[in-house]
Amino acid sequence: MKLYPSTKQPQSGHILLMGIIIAGCAGVALIAYLSVIVGQNSFTARSQMWNVCMPVVEAGLEEGLAHINNPGTTNFATMGWTWDATAKVFTKQGVLGNSYYVANIQPNLPNGPTITSTGYVPAPVTVADGGSYFMAAAMPAPGVTYISRTVRVTTRKDPLFGKALVVKNSIDFKGNNVTIDSYNSALGNYGGANIGDKGDVTTDNDIVGNVSTGNGDIWGHLITAPLASVNTGPNSVIGSLLWHAGGNKGIQPGWLKKDANVLMPDVQQPWVPGTQAFPTGAGAFKYILNGGNYEIGGACNVTSSDQMFVKGDSTLWVRGDFTMAGNVKMNGSGYRMTVYVSGNINFSGTWDKSIIPSDLIVYGLPTCKSISVSTGSHIECVLYAPEADMSMIGNAIYYGSAMVNSMRMNGTTGFHYDEALGQHPAYRGYVVTSWTEL
């Protein structure tokens, strides 16, 4: 028997085995990395889409707010809104890129319309769904999964004259007994129990030292811009009724706010100049306004011996200075007089009118630079003249509200805000009162 040992080299296979093990480890590590990356990517993408959804939702809210402010709670159909008889809402869809919103307006609510908006944003495209939304021609695009969020806001009318005194620049209260407070004309004349602490004073300017209350008293809040400094005299009192009743001095904590942010657009001409009638007079009356629109091409000067008679709801445009030193007789309550003034205003006469300030509204055009209320004057009025510097002198008393460029009060002048102006039909538009994500 012959034995023939193998002549071949032994095939160990170690390298292959090691290679497989190392590749396996690297593969496991790679899969783990990729899994974490996929998860991270999904979370990030979804979070981003979820947050992107909010601007889309608010675009729908803006659409609704824009409509109810202009043109208002009418003309829905002509502006692309459709009536949903089941939900009793007007509905409109808007497209923003590959996202869209559905906005609903529920009108005819006591305080103001309610707007509900739902925003839809394509969910992140993953390997699992693989849907493509880039060529979507209509919303919702077929086969696309959307992330949605819904927000509902309630609204109310924001009154134009919601504060006692609003100025763009400086406030200067001098004298020893300047008073700013409030009352409610719907409850009767000012005084007694009809005195409130809603005489809020606001300035929108940041000029350091632009608010000087002297020894004036404010039954209400003082609101300034962030950088404004307030100079108060030793006897100045600013705060609530209780703060005043308690004999306190200075500003009540929490009644000075430095976050004023006011927009006061200029007054526009009421109509094309020269197109309305001149208010002719008769008998003892220099001017008679029987209702409707009237226009005086230059200055209107009612001297102490003159009278003006307003017989119906009238609008008068004085294209020069307006000096009222005489007597204005308004024919009982319920009539409203609106005056546009292009020049300066001087009030020193008497007004035989109702106690309701909103029955007399005075608008100062941009060329109206000065408003003076002389001593002895007693006027229930609402003033809006953003470019005018207003001054009250002596013992002048003003009931109503004013929005002017600056304010200076001397002596023992008084400014009494009519809280009923919060219900006045003149309003700046609908504003949001609550914002809730559903």
Place this chain on the structure above:
Amino acid sequence: MVCKITSTNCSRRPRAGFILVEMIVGLAIGALVIAAFAVFSVFNARGFAGFATYATLDLANRKATDQMTKDFRMVQSLTNFSSSAISLVDFDGTSLQYSYSPISQTLSRIKSGVTTVLLRDCSRLSFSMGMRDLTNGTFDFFPTTNTFECKAITVNWCCSRKLLGVASDDMPQSETIVTRN
């Protein structure tokens, strides 16, 4: 019968195994391979752990951001403020609190008696308030310390976690939310 082995291959190449030098070289190469593999494994494990930590913290940050954003947008008002805790009146009139504990390094949300920990391993966190007005030029909110002037809430925080005795990278976060109500 006589058996006679007449031929083998052993006579030409002795199969005596490794000589000493070969063994030393082989051991050295093997040790190098094992060391490299070990280093790679440790590095890989550490990197993976760091990456997983990053992903975990990032997820927690996102969830906290989304929750705070949603909450702060809807609140009615701010009733109490400090740099580490705020109390708010929620949209439904109930109380809502956010509180940061530097000891436990957690941010908690407390609503209707239920406490939810939004952030752990939170090494620092601070709240600040802003007014509705914007500064000229930068458009930042004017800061305020009065709760009744608060219109924007800013939160700055940072989360990090220790890994094998080494703290992970800081992940500073900042958000400013304008309250809508």
